[in-house]
Amino acid sequence: xxxxxxxVGTGQGGYQTAASLRSEGFDGPVTLIGEEPHLPxxxxxxxxxxxxxxxxxxxxxxxxSQFYTANRMELLAGERVKEIDLAAGQVRLxxxxxxxxxxxxxxxxxxxxxxPVPGAELDGVCYLRTxxxxxxxxxxxxxxxxxxxIGGGFIGLEAAAAARLLDKxxxxxxxxxxxxxxxxxxxxxxxxxxxxxxRGVNFRCGAGIARITGEGSVTGVLLSxxxxxxxxxxxxxxxxxxxxxxxxxxxxAAGNGIAVDEYLKTADPRVFAIGDCAEFPSRFTxxxxxxxxxxxxxxxxxCVARNIAGKAAPYAATPWFWSDQGDLHLxxxxxxxxxxxxVVRGEPESGKFSVFxxxxxxxxxxxxxxxxxxxxxxxxxxxxxxxxxxxxxxxxSFDLKKAASGRIT
Amino acid sequence: MPIITYISxxxxxxxxxxxxxxxxxEGAVQNGIExxxxxxxxxxxxxxxxxxxxxxxxxxxxxxDETQEAMLECTAAERLPNSRLSCQIKVTPKLEGLIVRMPxxxx
Numbered sequence: 156x157x158x159x160x161x162x163v164g165t166g167q168g169g170y171q172t173a174a175s176l177r178s179e180g181f182d183g184p185v186t187l188i189g190e191e192p193h194l195p196x197x198x199x200x201x202x203x204x205x206x207x208x209x210x211x212x213x214x215x216x217x218x219x220s221q222f223y224t225a226n227r228m229e230l231l232a233g234e235r236v237k238e239i240d241l242a243a244g245q246v247r248l249x250x251x252x253x254x255x256x257x258x259x260x261x262x263x264x265x266x267x268x269x270x271p272v273p274g275a276e277l278d279g280v281c282y283l284r285t286x287x288x289x290x291x292x293x294x295x296x297x298x299x300x301x302x303x304x305i306g307g308g309f310i311g312l313e314a315a316a317a318a319r320l321l322d323k324x325x326x327x328x329x330x331x332x333x334x335x336x337x338x339x340x341x342x343x344x345x346x347x348x349x350x351x352x353x354r355g356v357n358f359r360c361g362a363g364i365a366r367i368t369g370e371g372s373v374t375g376v377l378l379s380x381x382x383x384x385x386x387x388x389x390x391x392x393x394x395x396x397x398x399x400x401x402x403x404x405x406x407x408a409a410g411n412g413i414a415v416d417e418y419l420k421t422a423d424p425r426v427f428a429i430g431d432c433a434e435f436p437s438r439f440t441x442x443x444x445x446x447x448x449x450x451x452x453x454x455x456x457x458c459v460a461r462n463i464a465g466k467a468a469p470y471a472a473t474p475w476f477w478s479d480q481g482d483l484h485l486x487x488x489x490x491x492x493x494x495x496x497x498v499v500r501g502e503p504e505s506g507k508f509s510v511f512x513x514x515x516x517x518x519x520x521x522x523x524x525x526x527x528x529x530x531x532x533x534x535x536x537x538x539x540x541x542x543x544x545x546x547x548x549x550x551x552s553f554d555l556k557k558a559a560s561g562r563i564t
Numbered sequence: 565m566p567i568i569t570y571i572s573x574x575x576x577x578x579x580x581x582x583x584x585x586x587x588x589x590e591g592a593v594q595n596g597i598e599x600x601x602x603x604x605x606x607x608x609x610x611x612x613x614x615x616x617x618x619x620x621x622x623x624x625x626x627x628x629d630e631t632q633e634a635m636l637e638c639t640a641a642e643r644l645p646n647s648r649l650s651c652q653i654k655v656t657p658k659l660e661g662l663i664v665r666m667p668x669x670x671x
Contacts, residue, residue, distance in 0.1 A: 199604075217605075222596050450603075475609070527631040528630070528634040
Protein backbone atom coordinates (compact mmCIF):
# COMPACT_ATOMS: atom_id res chain seq x y z
CA UNK A 156 0.00 0.00 0.00
CA UNK A 157 1.40 3.44 -0.90
CA UNK A 158 2.37 5.62 2.03
CA UNK A 159 1.71 8.76 0.04
CA UNK A 160 2.88 12.30 0.55
CA UNK A 161 3.33 13.96 3.91
CA UNK A 162 3.46 17.75 3.81
CA VAL A 163 4.88 19.54 6.84
CA GLY A 164 3.41 23.04 7.05
CA THR A 165 -0.08 24.31 6.27
CA GLY A 166 0.81 27.73 4.90
CA GLN A 167 0.39 28.82 1.31
CA GLY A 168 3.04 26.39 0.02
CA GLY A 169 1.78 23.35 1.91
CA TYR A 170 -1.79 23.97 0.81
CA GLN A 171 -0.70 24.50 -2.80
CA THR A 172 1.30 21.29 -2.89
CA ALA A 173 -1.70 19.30 -1.68
CA ALA A 174 -4.10 21.01 -4.10
CA SER A 175 -1.74 20.58 -7.05
CA LEU A 176 -1.03 16.92 -6.24
CA ARG A 177 -4.72 16.24 -6.82
CA SER A 178 -5.05 18.46 -9.88
CA GLU A 179 -1.96 16.75 -11.37
CA GLY A 180 -3.62 13.38 -10.91
CA PHE A 181 -1.76 12.06 -7.87
CA ASP A 182 -4.10 9.52 -6.30
CA GLY A 183 -2.27 8.34 -3.17
CA PRO A 184 -2.69 9.50 0.41
CA VAL A 185 -1.97 13.18 1.13
CA THR A 186 -1.46 14.40 4.70
CA LEU A 187 -0.98 18.04 5.71
CA ILE A 188 0.46 18.74 9.15
CA GLY A 189 0.51 22.25 10.63
CA GLU A 190 1.10 23.76 14.04
CA GLU A 191 -1.58 26.42 13.74
CA PRO A 192 -5.09 25.33 14.71
CA HIS A 193 -6.67 26.94 11.61
CA LEU A 194 -7.48 25.83 8.10
CA PRO A 195 -4.68 26.93 5.74
CA UNK A 196 -5.15 30.66 5.23
CA UNK A 197 -3.68 33.61 3.38
CA UNK A 198 -1.17 35.73 5.20
CA UNK A 199 -0.90 38.89 3.03
CA UNK A 200 -4.14 40.52 4.31
CA UNK A 201 -3.00 40.11 7.92
CA UNK A 202 -0.94 43.29 7.63
CA UNK A 203 -3.40 45.04 5.30
CA UNK A 204 -7.22 44.87 5.07
CA UNK A 205 -7.66 42.26 7.80
CA UNK A 206 -5.65 44.37 10.23
CA UNK A 207 -8.00 47.26 9.48
CA UNK A 208 -11.08 45.15 10.11
CA UNK A 209 -12.13 45.37 6.45
CA UNK A 210 -11.84 41.63 6.00
CA UNK A 211 -13.11 38.80 8.16
CA UNK A 212 -11.49 35.51 9.17
CA UNK A 213 -13.80 33.42 6.95
CA UNK A 214 -12.45 35.31 3.93
CA UNK A 215 -8.88 34.32 4.73
CA UNK A 216 -9.24 30.53 4.47
CA UNK A 217 -7.61 29.36 1.24
CA UNK A 218 -10.32 26.72 0.92
CA UNK A 219 -13.21 25.62 3.17
CA SER A 220 -12.86 22.45 5.25
CA GLN A 221 -15.00 20.47 2.77
CA PHE A 222 -12.26 20.95 0.18
CA TYR A 223 -9.87 18.74 2.14
CA THR A 224 -12.38 15.96 2.72
CA ALA A 225 -13.69 16.09 -0.85
CA ASN A 226 -10.11 15.76 -2.13
CA ARG A 227 -9.20 12.98 0.34
CA MET A 228 -6.58 15.04 2.16
CA GLU A 229 -5.95 14.49 5.81
CA LEU A 230 -5.44 17.84 7.51
CA LEU A 231 -3.77 17.65 10.91
CA ALA A 232 -4.14 21.23 12.18
CA GLY A 233 -2.64 22.02 15.58
CA GLU A 234 -0.17 19.15 15.27
CA ARG A 235 3.61 19.37 15.25
CA VAL A 236 6.24 17.21 13.62
CA LYS A 237 8.91 16.48 16.18
CA GLU A 238 11.33 14.50 14.13
CA ILE A 239 12.00 13.17 10.65
CA ASP A 240 13.26 9.60 10.64
CA LEU A 241 14.74 9.21 7.17
CA ALA A 242 15.93 5.65 7.78
CA ALA A 243 12.37 4.53 8.51
CA GLY A 244 10.76 6.96 6.07
CA GLN A 245 8.57 8.34 8.81
CA VAL A 246 7.80 11.53 10.68
CA ARG A 247 7.22 11.44 14.41
CA LEU A 248 4.49 13.75 15.70
CA UNK A 249 4.40 15.66 18.98
CA UNK A 250 1.33 13.62 19.90
CA UNK A 251 3.54 10.53 19.73
CA UNK A 252 2.27 8.80 16.62
CA UNK A 253 4.33 8.08 13.54
CA UNK A 254 3.41 8.67 9.94
CA UNK A 255 5.13 6.93 7.04
CA UNK A 256 5.79 8.64 3.72
CA UNK A 257 6.90 7.90 0.20
CA UNK A 258 7.53 11.61 -0.31
CA UNK A 259 8.00 14.30 2.29
CA UNK A 260 7.47 17.98 1.46
CA UNK A 261 8.93 20.46 3.95
CA UNK A 262 6.92 23.68 3.77
CA UNK A 263 7.82 24.73 7.28
CA UNK A 264 8.00 28.43 6.51
CA UNK A 265 9.69 30.93 8.74
CA UNK A 266 9.25 32.46 12.16
CA UNK A 267 9.58 36.03 13.38
CA UNK A 268 13.03 37.21 14.24
CA UNK A 269 12.76 38.29 17.86
CA UNK A 270 13.93 41.68 19.03
CA PRO A 271 17.19 41.00 20.92
CA VAL A 272 17.03 43.86 23.44
CA PRO A 273 16.04 44.16 27.11
CA GLY A 274 12.32 44.77 27.61
CA ALA A 275 11.31 42.88 24.47
CA GLU A 276 9.23 40.54 26.65
CA LEU A 277 7.00 43.36 27.98
CA ASP A 278 3.27 43.27 27.39
CA GLY A 279 2.46 45.40 24.36
CA VAL A 280 5.44 44.29 22.24
CA CYS A 281 3.78 42.53 19.30
CA TYR A 282 4.77 40.65 16.19
CA LEU A 283 2.77 40.10 13.04
CA ARG A 284 2.92 36.85 11.14
CA THR A 285 0.00 34.62 12.10
CA UNK A 286 -3.77 35.04 12.08
CA UNK A 287 -3.84 34.99 15.87
CA UNK A 288 -1.16 37.67 16.03
CA UNK A 289 -3.09 39.84 13.60
CA UNK A 290 -6.33 39.47 15.57
CA UNK A 291 -4.51 40.47 18.74
CA UNK A 292 -2.70 43.34 17.08
CA UNK A 293 -5.94 44.71 15.64
CA UNK A 294 -7.47 44.90 19.12
CA UNK A 295 -4.35 46.45 20.60
CA UNK A 296 -4.05 48.99 17.78
CA UNK A 297 -7.59 50.20 18.34
CA UNK A 298 -6.85 50.75 22.02
CA UNK A 299 -3.39 52.28 21.51
CA UNK A 300 -2.58 55.95 21.08
CA UNK A 301 1.17 56.02 20.42
CA UNK A 302 2.66 53.25 18.34
CA UNK A 303 6.31 52.56 17.57
CA UNK A 304 7.03 50.22 14.66
CA ILE A 305 10.46 48.62 14.74
CA GLY A 306 11.60 47.72 11.24
CA GLY A 307 11.07 49.67 8.01
CA GLY A 308 10.41 46.72 5.70
CA PHE A 309 7.15 45.57 4.09
CA ILE A 310 5.50 44.40 7.31
CA GLY A 311 6.51 47.43 9.36
CA LEU A 312 5.41 49.90 6.70
CA GLU A 313 2.11 48.12 6.04
CA ALA A 314 1.41 48.15 9.78
CA ALA A 315 2.39 51.82 10.01
CA ALA A 316 0.03 52.70 7.17
CA ALA A 317 -2.79 50.80 8.90
CA ALA A 318 -2.07 52.59 12.19
CA ARG A 319 -2.31 55.98 10.47
CA LEU A 320 -5.62 54.99 8.89
CA LEU A 321 -6.79 54.35 12.47
CA ASP A 322 -5.51 57.84 13.29
CA LYS A 323 -2.82 56.69 15.70
CA UNK A 324 0.53 58.42 16.27
CA UNK A 325 3.16 56.27 14.57
CA UNK A 326 6.96 56.31 14.50
CA UNK A 327 8.91 53.82 12.42
CA UNK A 328 12.41 52.99 13.65
CA UNK A 329 14.76 51.46 11.08
CA UNK A 330 18.29 50.31 11.86
CA UNK A 331 19.60 50.92 8.33
CA UNK A 332 19.89 54.42 6.83
CA UNK A 333 16.88 53.87 4.54
CA UNK A 334 13.62 51.92 4.29
CA UNK A 335 13.30 48.52 2.57
CA UNK A 336 17.05 48.55 1.97
CA UNK A 337 17.13 44.80 1.49
CA UNK A 338 14.68 44.85 -1.44
CA UNK A 339 14.90 48.13 -3.30
CA UNK A 340 16.97 51.12 -4.42
CA UNK A 341 17.40 54.46 -2.62
CA UNK A 342 15.07 56.36 -4.98
CA UNK A 343 12.14 54.15 -4.00
CA UNK A 344 13.11 54.12 -0.32
CA UNK A 345 13.08 57.91 -0.35
CA UNK A 346 9.81 58.19 -2.26
CA UNK A 347 8.04 55.72 0.04
CA UNK A 348 9.33 57.50 3.14
CA UNK A 349 8.11 60.86 1.85
CA UNK A 350 4.67 59.47 1.11
CA UNK A 351 4.30 57.92 4.54
CA UNK A 352 5.64 61.10 6.15
CA UNK A 353 3.01 63.12 4.27
CA ARG A 354 0.39 60.84 5.85
CA GLY A 355 1.79 61.62 9.29
CA VAL A 356 4.22 58.76 9.95
CA ASN A 357 7.40 59.78 11.80
CA PHE A 358 10.71 58.11 10.93
CA ARG A 359 13.97 57.38 12.70
CA CYS A 360 16.30 55.75 10.20
CA GLY A 361 19.80 54.56 11.07
CA ALA A 362 18.62 54.22 14.66
CA GLY A 363 19.54 51.40 17.01
CA ILE A 364 17.31 50.18 19.82
CA ALA A 365 18.84 50.19 23.32
CA ARG A 366 15.83 48.76 25.15
CA ILE A 367 12.07 48.70 25.44
CA THR A 368 10.98 50.62 28.52
CA GLY A 369 8.19 49.84 30.94
CA GLU A 370 7.33 47.69 33.92
CA GLY A 371 4.99 44.89 33.00
CA SER A 372 3.66 46.85 30.04
CA VAL A 373 5.54 48.82 27.44
CA THR A 374 5.88 52.58 27.93
CA GLY A 375 8.32 53.37 25.17
CA VAL A 376 11.40 52.62 23.13
CA LEU A 377 14.84 53.89 24.12
CA LEU A 378 17.08 54.44 21.11
CA SER A 379 20.86 53.95 21.14
CA UNK A 380 21.35 57.71 20.77
CA UNK A 381 19.49 58.25 24.04
CA UNK A 382 16.19 59.44 22.58
CA UNK A 383 13.09 57.98 24.21
CA UNK A 384 9.99 57.41 22.08
CA UNK A 385 6.88 57.02 24.25
CA UNK A 386 4.68 54.14 23.12
CA UNK A 387 1.80 52.06 24.44
CA UNK A 388 2.20 49.59 21.58
CA UNK A 389 5.37 48.38 19.84
CA UNK A 390 5.11 46.41 16.61
CA UNK A 391 8.23 44.47 15.67
CA UNK A 392 8.80 43.61 12.00
CA UNK A 393 12.52 42.86 11.69
CA UNK A 394 12.37 39.89 9.40
CA UNK A 395 12.07 36.16 9.76
CA UNK A 396 14.24 33.11 10.26
CA UNK A 397 13.61 30.03 8.11
CA UNK A 398 12.43 26.93 9.96
CA UNK A 399 15.24 24.58 9.00
CA UNK A 400 15.77 22.72 12.27
CA UNK A 401 13.68 19.63 11.45
CA UNK A 402 15.61 19.11 8.25
CA UNK A 403 18.97 19.80 9.83
CA UNK A 404 18.34 17.41 12.70
CA UNK A 405 17.48 14.73 10.16
CA UNK A 406 20.89 15.25 8.57
CA UNK A 407 19.74 17.29 5.57
CA ALA A 408 21.90 20.25 4.59
CA ALA A 409 20.57 23.65 5.60
CA GLY A 410 22.23 27.04 5.70
CA ASN A 411 20.06 30.06 4.99
CA GLY A 412 17.24 27.66 4.17
CA ILE A 413 16.95 23.94 3.52
CA ALA A 414 19.25 23.18 0.61
CA VAL A 415 17.46 21.89 -2.49
CA ASP A 416 18.34 21.45 -6.15
CA GLU A 417 16.54 22.93 -9.16
CA TYR A 418 13.79 20.32 -8.72
CA LEU A 419 13.40 21.53 -5.11
CA LYS A 420 14.69 18.19 -3.93
CA THR A 421 17.02 17.74 -0.95
CA ALA A 422 19.94 15.29 -0.98
CA ASP A 423 17.36 12.64 -0.07
CA PRO A 424 15.36 12.01 -3.27
CA ARG A 425 12.16 11.47 -1.25
CA VAL A 426 12.33 14.84 0.47
CA PHE A 427 11.50 18.26 -1.01
CA ALA A 428 11.55 21.74 0.54
CA ILE A 429 9.56 24.73 -0.72
CA GLY A 430 8.67 28.31 0.13
CA ASP A 431 10.18 30.51 2.83
CA CYS A 432 12.24 27.65 4.32
CA ALA A 433 13.95 26.54 1.09
CA GLU A 434 17.18 27.71 -0.50
CA PHE A 435 17.25 26.87 -4.19
CA PRO A 436 19.35 27.68 -7.27
CA SER A 437 17.67 30.54 -9.12
CA ARG A 438 17.88 30.73 -12.88
CA PHE A 439 17.41 34.48 -12.54
CA THR A 440 20.46 35.17 -10.36
CA UNK A 441 22.70 32.20 -11.08
CA UNK A 442 23.02 31.79 -7.32
CA UNK A 443 21.22 30.09 -4.44
CA UNK A 444 18.37 32.17 -3.05
CA UNK A 445 15.66 31.95 -0.44
CA UNK A 446 12.51 33.94 -1.14
CA UNK A 447 9.65 35.00 1.10
CA UNK A 448 6.64 35.50 -1.12
CA UNK A 449 3.23 34.14 -2.04
CA UNK A 450 4.33 33.68 -5.65
CA UNK A 451 7.30 31.55 -4.62
CA UNK A 452 5.22 29.37 -2.29
CA UNK A 453 2.51 28.81 -4.89
CA UNK A 454 4.82 28.09 -7.81
CA UNK A 455 7.15 25.87 -5.79
CA UNK A 456 4.15 23.92 -4.47
CA UNK A 457 3.00 23.36 -8.05
CA CYS A 458 6.53 22.38 -9.14
CA VAL A 459 6.93 19.77 -6.39
CA ALA A 460 3.45 18.34 -6.96
CA ARG A 461 4.31 17.86 -10.65
CA ASN A 462 7.61 16.23 -9.76
CA ILE A 463 5.88 13.78 -7.44
CA ALA A 464 3.18 13.12 -10.03
CA GLY A 465 5.90 12.11 -12.51
CA LYS A 466 6.03 15.31 -14.57
CA ALA A 467 9.43 16.51 -13.36
CA ALA A 468 10.62 19.92 -14.49
CA PRO A 469 13.05 22.34 -12.85
CA TYR A 470 11.65 25.30 -10.93
CA ALA A 471 11.70 28.28 -13.27
CA ALA A 472 8.87 30.64 -12.28
CA THR A 473 9.46 34.38 -12.47
CA PRO A 474 9.61 35.96 -9.01
CA TRP A 475 7.20 38.75 -8.12
CA PHE A 476 6.31 40.53 -4.90
CA TRP A 477 3.94 43.18 -3.72
CA SER A 478 3.26 45.42 -0.78
CA ASP A 479 0.21 47.63 -0.22
CA GLN A 480 0.97 50.49 2.12
CA GLY A 481 -2.07 52.72 2.38
CA ASP A 482 -2.46 54.23 -1.10
CA LEU A 483 0.99 53.02 -2.21
CA HIS A 484 0.83 49.94 -4.38
CA LEU A 485 4.36 48.61 -4.71
CA UNK A 486 4.91 45.76 -7.18
CA UNK A 487 8.20 44.09 -7.96
CA UNK A 488 9.16 41.69 -10.74
CA UNK A 489 12.41 39.76 -11.08
CA UNK A 490 15.47 39.53 -8.87
CA UNK A 491 18.46 41.84 -9.01
CA UNK A 492 21.11 41.04 -6.41
CA UNK A 493 23.56 43.16 -8.41
CA UNK A 494 22.58 46.39 -10.14
CA UNK A 495 24.88 48.62 -12.17
CA UNK A 496 22.23 50.86 -13.72
CA UNK A 497 18.70 51.89 -12.79
CA VAL A 498 16.40 53.99 -14.94
CA VAL A 499 13.09 55.60 -14.09
CA ARG A 500 9.99 55.36 -16.25
CA GLY A 501 7.33 57.96 -15.47
CA GLU A 502 7.45 60.91 -13.11
CA PRO A 503 8.01 60.15 -9.43
CA GLU A 504 6.27 63.48 -8.63
CA SER A 505 3.08 62.08 -10.17
CA GLY A 506 3.13 59.24 -7.64
CA LYS A 507 3.25 56.69 -10.47
CA PHE A 508 6.56 55.42 -11.75
CA SER A 509 8.72 52.35 -12.21
CA VAL A 510 12.42 51.76 -11.77
CA PHE A 511 14.08 49.32 -14.16
CA UNK A 512 17.22 47.66 -12.83
CA UNK A 513 20.06 46.48 -15.06
CA UNK A 514 23.20 44.46 -14.70
CA UNK A 515 25.64 44.35 -17.61
CA UNK A 516 22.96 45.83 -19.84
CA UNK A 517 20.34 43.17 -19.09
CA UNK A 518 17.05 44.09 -17.42
CA UNK A 519 16.93 42.08 -14.19
CA UNK A 520 14.11 43.54 -12.13
CA UNK A 521 11.47 46.25 -12.19
CA UNK A 522 9.97 47.98 -9.17
CA UNK A 523 6.69 49.77 -9.85
CA UNK A 524 4.81 52.22 -7.71
CA UNK A 525 1.16 52.59 -8.70
CA UNK A 526 2.03 51.54 -12.29
CA UNK A 527 0.53 48.06 -12.57
CA UNK A 528 0.84 48.05 -16.36
CA UNK A 529 4.62 48.30 -16.19
CA UNK A 530 4.72 45.55 -13.59
CA UNK A 531 2.70 43.14 -15.71
CA UNK A 532 4.79 43.76 -18.83
CA UNK A 533 8.01 43.47 -16.81
CA UNK A 534 6.91 40.11 -15.46
CA UNK A 535 6.26 38.91 -19.01
CA UNK A 536 9.57 40.25 -20.33
CA UNK A 537 11.56 38.67 -17.49
CA UNK A 538 9.75 35.36 -17.93
CA UNK A 539 10.61 35.42 -21.63
CA UNK A 540 14.24 36.20 -20.88
CA UNK A 541 13.72 39.33 -22.97
CA UNK A 542 15.09 42.75 -22.24
CA UNK A 543 14.41 46.34 -23.19
CA UNK A 544 17.26 48.82 -23.24
CA UNK A 545 17.59 51.44 -20.50
CA UNK A 546 16.77 54.09 -23.12
CA UNK A 547 13.60 52.25 -24.15
CA UNK A 548 12.56 51.76 -20.52
CA UNK A 549 12.96 55.45 -19.78
CA UNK A 550 11.00 56.47 -22.90
CA UNK A 551 7.30 56.48 -22.04
CA SER A 552 6.38 56.44 -25.72
CA PHE A 553 8.11 53.06 -26.06
CA ASP A 554 5.46 50.34 -25.94
CA LEU A 555 6.40 47.75 -23.30
CA LYS A 556 3.39 45.65 -24.15
CA LYS A 557 4.48 45.22 -27.75
CA ALA A 558 8.00 44.42 -26.57
CA ALA A 559 6.64 41.75 -24.25
CA SER A 560 4.57 40.19 -27.01
CA GLY A 561 7.67 39.97 -29.18
CA ARG A 562 6.73 42.53 -31.81
CA ILE A 563 9.48 44.94 -30.84
CA THR A 564 12.78 43.89 -29.39
CA MET B 565 -27.60 37.20 0.70
CA PRO B 566 -27.40 37.64 -3.07
CA ILE B 567 -27.43 34.44 -5.10
CA ILE B 568 -24.58 34.15 -7.58
CA THR B 569 -24.54 31.58 -10.37
CA TYR B 570 -21.19 30.09 -11.40
CA ILE B 571 -21.05 28.13 -14.65
CA SER B 572 -18.02 25.96 -15.27
CA UNK B 573 -16.28 25.58 -18.60
CA UNK B 574 -18.12 22.30 -19.09
CA UNK B 575 -21.47 23.86 -18.28
CA UNK B 576 -21.87 22.70 -14.69
CA UNK B 577 -23.99 25.28 -12.88
CA UNK B 578 -23.73 26.07 -9.18
CA UNK B 579 -25.86 28.64 -7.36
CA UNK B 580 -24.65 29.91 -4.01
CA UNK B 581 -25.56 32.61 -1.51
CA UNK B 582 -22.65 34.98 -1.16
CA UNK B 583 -22.62 37.49 1.70
CA UNK B 584 -22.73 41.12 0.57
CA UNK B 585 -19.24 42.54 0.99
CA UNK B 586 -17.47 39.34 -0.05
CA UNK B 587 -16.09 39.18 -3.57
CA UNK B 588 -17.36 36.90 -6.33
CA UNK B 589 -13.98 35.13 -6.07
CA GLU B 590 -14.47 34.51 -2.33
CA GLY B 591 -17.97 33.22 -2.99
CA ALA B 592 -16.53 30.59 -5.31
CA VAL B 593 -13.55 29.62 -3.16
CA GLN B 594 -15.51 29.37 0.08
CA ASN B 595 -18.14 27.19 -1.58
CA GLY B 596 -15.68 24.77 -3.11
CA ILE B 597 -16.39 25.80 -6.68
CA GLU B 598 -13.53 24.73 -8.89
CA UNK B 599 -12.37 26.81 -11.79
CA UNK B 600 -11.41 29.88 -9.78
CA UNK B 601 -7.88 29.51 -8.40
CA UNK B 602 -7.24 32.90 -6.76
CA UNK B 603 -3.54 32.41 -6.20
CA UNK B 604 -2.87 35.86 -4.71
CA UNK B 605 -5.93 35.75 -2.50
CA UNK B 606 -7.70 38.75 -3.97
CA UNK B 607 -4.91 41.31 -4.10
CA UNK B 608 -5.24 41.80 -7.86
CA UNK B 609 -1.70 40.52 -8.32
CA UNK B 610 -2.43 37.48 -10.48
CA UNK B 611 -5.09 36.65 -13.03
CA UNK B 612 -6.25 33.26 -11.79
CA UNK B 613 -9.78 34.28 -10.77
CA UNK B 614 -10.75 35.29 -14.31
CA UNK B 615 -14.46 35.06 -15.17
CA UNK B 616 -16.73 36.03 -18.04
CA UNK B 617 -19.58 38.13 -16.67
CA UNK B 618 -23.05 37.67 -18.14
CA UNK B 619 -23.63 40.66 -20.44
CA UNK B 620 -26.81 41.71 -18.65
CA UNK B 621 -24.85 42.45 -15.48
CA UNK B 622 -21.93 44.35 -17.02
CA UNK B 623 -23.55 47.79 -16.59
CA UNK B 624 -23.96 47.08 -12.86
CA UNK B 625 -20.24 46.57 -12.28
CA UNK B 626 -17.72 49.23 -11.31
CA UNK B 627 -15.49 50.26 -14.21
CA UNK B 628 -12.25 48.29 -14.62
CA ASP B 629 -9.50 50.16 -12.77
CA GLU B 630 -5.88 50.45 -13.85
CA THR B 631 -4.66 47.52 -11.76
CA GLN B 632 -7.35 45.15 -12.97
CA GLU B 633 -6.81 46.33 -16.55
CA ALA B 634 -3.12 45.42 -16.26
CA MET B 635 -3.77 42.02 -14.72
CA LEU B 636 -6.42 41.17 -17.33
CA GLU B 637 -3.48 41.21 -19.75
CA CYS B 638 -2.28 38.04 -18.05
CA THR B 639 -5.28 35.76 -18.20
CA ALA B 640 -4.48 32.21 -19.28
CA ALA B 641 -7.72 31.97 -21.29
CA GLU B 642 -8.66 34.53 -23.91
CA ARG B 643 -9.62 37.95 -22.62
CA LEU B 644 -13.03 39.03 -23.89
CA PRO B 645 -14.90 42.31 -23.42
CA ASN B 646 -16.81 40.75 -20.50
CA SER B 647 -13.67 39.40 -18.83
CA ARG B 648 -13.23 40.47 -15.21
CA LEU B 649 -11.17 39.36 -12.24
CA SER B 650 -13.72 38.01 -9.81
CA CYS B 651 -11.74 39.23 -6.79
CA GLN B 652 -12.54 42.75 -7.93
CA ILE B 653 -16.33 42.24 -8.04
CA LYS B 654 -17.76 42.99 -4.61
CA VAL B 655 -21.12 41.35 -4.06
CA THR B 656 -23.90 43.85 -3.35
CA PRO B 657 -27.70 43.46 -3.25
CA LYS B 658 -27.96 44.93 -6.75
CA LEU B 659 -25.89 42.02 -8.10
CA GLU B 660 -28.63 39.55 -7.03
CA GLY B 661 -28.76 36.82 -9.66
CA LEU B 662 -25.32 37.59 -11.15
CA ILE B 663 -24.12 34.94 -13.58
CA VAL B 664 -20.42 34.34 -14.25
CA ARG B 665 -18.83 31.77 -16.53
CA MET B 666 -15.43 30.32 -15.76
CA PRO B 667 -12.75 29.84 -18.42
CA UNK B 668 -11.20 26.51 -19.34
CA UNK B 669 -7.96 27.34 -17.57
CA UNK B 670 -6.61 29.88 -15.08
CA UNK B 671 -2.90 29.18 -15.27
